[in-house]
Amino acid sequence: MSEREASLRKAVGSLREYVEEPIVTKRDVAGVIQGFELAVELLWKCLQDRVIQAGLPERGPKPVVRAAIRAGWLPESQEEAWRELLVDRTLANDAHSPECTAALVERIQHRHLGTIERAVQSLREVP
DSSP states (O other): OHHHHHHHHHHHHHHHHHHOOOOOSSSHHHHHHHHHHHHHHHHHHHHHHHHHHTOOOOOOHHHHEEEEEETTSSSGGGGHHHHHHHHHHHHHHHHOOHHHHHHHHIIIIIIIIIHHHHHHHHHHHHO
């Protein structure tokens, strides 16, 4: 396991802890969003490491995720979930209204964390 993959597993574990605790204050919301951003950043970079090792030319989050799906490292059934996750990754930088951040935290809790955890599991299974 690479150092980046170890950091990813730690970040995903922290994100899991953040969403399992009551999210009451602005600090709680900020922690969930920052944890999400870190987990997604590490995850796509771990996927990119695999893409590079496989000799594929794709670079950047969207192309790397598409390459990982084509390679069978991520399930094709998760393609839409990944599209939404990457959109929300971008939105996380711009989410300032309470309504927007609340909706984002809800999606992180109920959609994105599961997608991230499944991807981390898939990475473990890729030789």
